[in-house]
Amino acid sequence: MSYSITDPSPRTKWFAGTLVILYALITLMPLLWIITTGFKSQSEAIAYPPSVLFEPTLEGYVNLFTTQTRVSEADLAANPPETFAEEIAASKGMIIVGPSRFGERFLNSVIIGFGSTFLSVVLGTLAAYAFSRYRVPLKDDLMFFILSTRMMPPIAVAIPIFLMFRTLGLSDTHLGMILLYTAVNLSLSVWLLKGFIDEIPREYEEAALIDGYTRFQAFYKVVLPQAATGIASTAIFCLIFSWNEYAFAVLLTSGNAQTAPPFIPTIIGVGGQDWPAVAAGATIFLVPVMVFTILLRKHLLRGITFGAVRK
Amino acid sequence: MAQIRIENLRKDFGSFTAVQSSSFTIEDGEFFMLLGPSGCGKTTTLRMMAGLELPTSGHIYLDGDDVADRPARQRDIAFVFQMYALYPHMNVRRNISYPLISQGMSRGDVRRKVDEVAGILGIEDILSKPVGGLSGGDRQRVALGRAIVRDPKAFFMDEPLGALDAEFRERMAEELRALHDRMGATTVYVTHDQLEAMQMGDKIVVMNHGVVEQFGVPQDIYDWPATMFVANFIGSPPMNLLEFHGMAGRGTDHVMLGDAKIAVPTLLDGAQGDLALGVRPEHVHLDDDGSYRGRVTATEYLGTTQIVTLSTAHGDVKARIASDKKVEIGEVVGLRFNPSTVSVFDRSTSRAILSDGNKGVLAHG
Ligand SMILES: Nc1ncnc2c1ncn2[C@@H]1O[C@H](COP(=O)(O)OP(=O)(O)OP(=O)(O)O)[C@@H](O)[C@H]1O
Ligand SMILES: [Mg+2]
Numbered sequence: 045m046s047y048s049i050t051d052p053s054p055r056t057k058w059f060a061g062t063l064v065i066l067y068a069l070i071t072l073m074p075l076l077w078i079i080t081t082g083f084k085s086q087s088e089a090i091a092y093p094p095s096v097l098f099e100p101t102l103e104g105y106v107n108l109f110t111t112q113t114r115v116s117e118a119d120l121a122a123n124p125p126e127t128f129a130e131e132i133a134a135s136k137g138m139i140i141v142g143p144s145r146f147g148e149r150f151l152n153s154v155i156i157g158f159g160s161t162f163l164s165v166v167l168g169t170l171a172a173y174a175f176s177r178y179r180v181p182l183k184d185d186l187m188f189f190i191l192s193t194r195m196m197p198p199i200a201v202a203i204p205i206f207l208m209f210r211t212l213g214l215s216d217t218h219l220g221m222i223l224l225y226t227a228v229n230l231s232l233s234v235w236l237l238k239g240f241i242d243e244i245p246r247e248y249e250e251a252a253l254i255d256g257y258t259r260f261q262a263f264y265k266v267v268l269p270q271a272a273t274g275i276a277s278t279a280i281f282c283l284i285f286s287w288n289e290y291a292f293a294v295l296l297t298s299g300n301a302q303t304a305p306p307f308i309p310t311i312i313g314v315g316g317q318d319w320p321a322v323a324a325g326a327t328i329f330l331v332p333v334m335v336f337t338i339l340l341r342k343h344l345l346r347g348i349t350f351g352a353v354r355k
Numbered sequence: 356m357a358q359i360r361i362e363n364l365r366k367d368f369g370s371f372t373a374v375q376s377s378s379f380t381i382e383d384g385e386f387f388m389l390l391g392p393s394g395c396g397k398t399t400t401l402r403m404m405a406g407l408e409l410p411t412s413g414h415i416y417l418d419g420d421d422v423a424d425r426p427a428r429q430r431d432i433a434f435v436f437q438m439y440a441l442y443p444h445m446n447v448r449r450n451i452s453y454p455l456i457s458q459g460m461s462r463g464d465v466r467r468k469v470d471e472v473a474g475i476l477g478i479e480d481i482l483s484k485p486v487g488g489l490s491g492g493d494r495q496r497v498a499l500g501r502a503i504v505r506d507p508k509a510f511f512m513d514e515p516l517g518a519l520d521a522e523f524r525e526r527m528a529e530e531l532r533a534l535h536d537r538m539g540a541t542t543v544y545v546t547h548d549q550l551e552a553m554q555m556g557d558k559i560v561v562m563n564h565g566v567v568e569q570f571g572v573p574q575d576i577y578d579w580p581a582t583m584f585v586a587n588f589i590g591s592p593p594m595n596l597l598e599f600h601g602m603a604g605r606g607t608d609h610v611m612l613g614d615a616k617i618a619v620p621t622l623l624d625g626a627q628g629d630l631a632l633g634v635r636p637e638h639v640h641l642d643d644d645g646s647y648r649g650r651v652t653a654t655e656y657l658g659t660t661q662i663v664t665l666s667t668a669h670g671d672v673k674a675r676i677a678s679d680k681k682v683e684i685g686e687v688v689g690l691r692f693n694p695s696t697v698s699v700f701d702r703s704t705s706r707a708i709l710s711d712g713n714k715g716v717l718a719h720g
Contacts, residue, residue: 245438245440247436247438247440248440248442248443250407250427250434250436250440251434251436251440251441251442251501252442252453253406253407253426253427253428254405254406254407254427254428254432254433254434254454255428255453255454255457255501256428256454256457256458256505257428257457258426258428261457266442269444270443270444
């Protein structure tokens with residue numbers, strides 16, 4: 045029997061499979077930890093050694109989404125719990141007095157994350173198309189300049205940005221954060237998308253020009269569908285950055301436009317950090333990027349090669 | 356349908372001149388060939404005519420209107436690209452209907468028109484297929500369908516058969532020509548294959564290094580090349596060019612190739628110095644009485660004819676003769692050139708000297 049590169053021997057397959065599983069275990073462990081902690085009770089969350097099997101509770105999630113206050117036995121009896129969440133609160137001698145700020149912060153994250161992703165991709169696509177197709181004076185220098193904005197960590201310019209935002213009244217606003225994240229993402233987006241658009245033969249657009257379409261029609265009817273793969277993968281990269289961004293968010297937002305990352309660690313329960321609630325917040329926070337990535341997965345798998353194998 | 360007139364068309368890419376100063380006219384309904392070696396500016400010329408490239412200077416008249424500065428969509432021409440450029444995200448039917456949709460034609464009419472075109476090209480059965488998996492020939496037909504579907508003023512084709520294999524090329528070439536004859540549409544066809552140009556074209560323009568070398572009907576270009584480049588580029592094997600140093604006076608009817616006196620059509624112009632005598636292989640005859648002599652160095656059997664290569668004092672000469680004639684390698688034979696078919700070139704300008712033979716061709720070429 046002989047084995048080729050494309051058809052390895054069973055032993056090689058076993059070995060490779062084991063390695064992959066091991067690697068997956070190591071990388072997924074923290075994720076598993078977070079997800080399970082979200083379903084633990086406060087005492088179980090800090091138990092040592094950590095419990096693997098436990099009775100799941102939604103306490104963390106209820107604490108995450110609600111504001112509660114401790115009341116006397118009499119008051120508790122006067123307000124019998126009606127909903128499932130109230131029952132959980134009541135079991136600890138609390139009643140729910142309103143929603144927490146988590147929903148708001150999460151919504152901020154969605155608005156700012158997706159807003160800046162949308163802007164980065166739209167501007168990036170237009171710029172990349174122009175750089176790819178038109179004779180732009182000093183094209184190479186401009187492309188290098190765009191890249192050079194990412195040669196230091198964005199947070200290195202935090203102080204000027206902080207002052208600038210204060211002067212312009214952009215501090216703690218959604219618009220300010222969207223603009224900031226767009227500015228940071230744009231260089232990646234232009235570079236990635238230019239690579240993809242360069243790969244699309246000009247003849248397709250030219251055929252459309254001949255077929256009676258304007259340059260802009262040719263762009264959005266012919267080039268855009270061809271660039272879908274590149275646009276999808278660029279969008280994922282942009283979203284992951286702006287979704288997870290922490291440092292600027294801590295520095296520039298507070299009451300109004302604060303996103304989820306700086307908010308989640310500040311969830312304080314009664315008598316110290318409410319770890320199950322923090323874990324529940326982190327779990328929910330993971331979901332949108334995961335869903336977005338899975339939705340665009342088909343494109344991403346092809347796109348991740350950055351156009352290299354596109355024929 | 357349209358007449359297309361090109362006047363002093365020029366295209367510079369930076370400091371590089373891709374097309375120098377082209378002028379020629381394509382009559383209504385002609386199958387017109389743009390012929391030349393790779394990189395000579397054929398595609399650039401065609402793209403300027405189509406509106407995909409802005410000329411540096413010059414004029415392009417489409418039915419008398421100067422369209423040089425107009426965008427492609429206002430010229431009403433169709434273009435078949437070398438690699439077809441079918442829209443990859445659309446199926447065959449949508450590809451063909453795309454030019455109609457831009458005109459705002461109703462859906463029913465589009466459908467009818469596409470079906471009609473598919474019938475002409477014999478591609479009814481692939482209309483709902485994606486273009487990705489099509490064979491080369493079918494892609495070609497879809498590209499043609501997209502071109503003919505809206506009855507444009509003219510068809511431009513850039514090496515449309517270049518991507519097909521040899522056997523299929525011939526069939527597609529016939530189909531193309533038949534399609535043209537049926538529709539009578541003005542067609543400009545770019546190729547670097549001189550045989551294809553001779554076979555299919557009503558008229559040919561031969562280009563080299565961005566310069567129009569000659570323009571005319573295939574027979575004239577073949578018989579009376581205007582320049583040494585054309586003499587060498589057209590025909591297989593090409594025209595023999597015997598280089599000599601001497602004198603070709605106005606009014607004379609012969610030149611001296613060493614000691615041999617070679618009859619030529621009466622020259623209407625004169626030149627002296629570095630000259631060349633041009634004669635097609637089929638006009639070279641082996642004749643023991645011939646005063647010009649050569650030694651046979653090779654023979655190539657081609658069925659009814661054979662190509663005999665002879666070494667002479669002024670370079671190699673190829674003769675196309677009947678294949679039943681026996682020639683031995685190493686044999687020294689006399690050569691006779693058919694006098695009324697010979698051209699004389701001035702090597703300093705590379706141009707043919709005007710003579711009784713080529714005056715009709717060179718006058719308008
Ligand atoms: N956009 C461009 N920028 C710079 N030079 C160009 C450009 N397009 C064409 N050229 C140059 O102009 C010359 C003519 O090109 P063109 O494509 O017209 O040649 P062609 O006759 O069609 O050749 P081929 O048979 O290889 O297709 C070539 O030397 C080419 O490198
Ligand atoms: Mg070309």
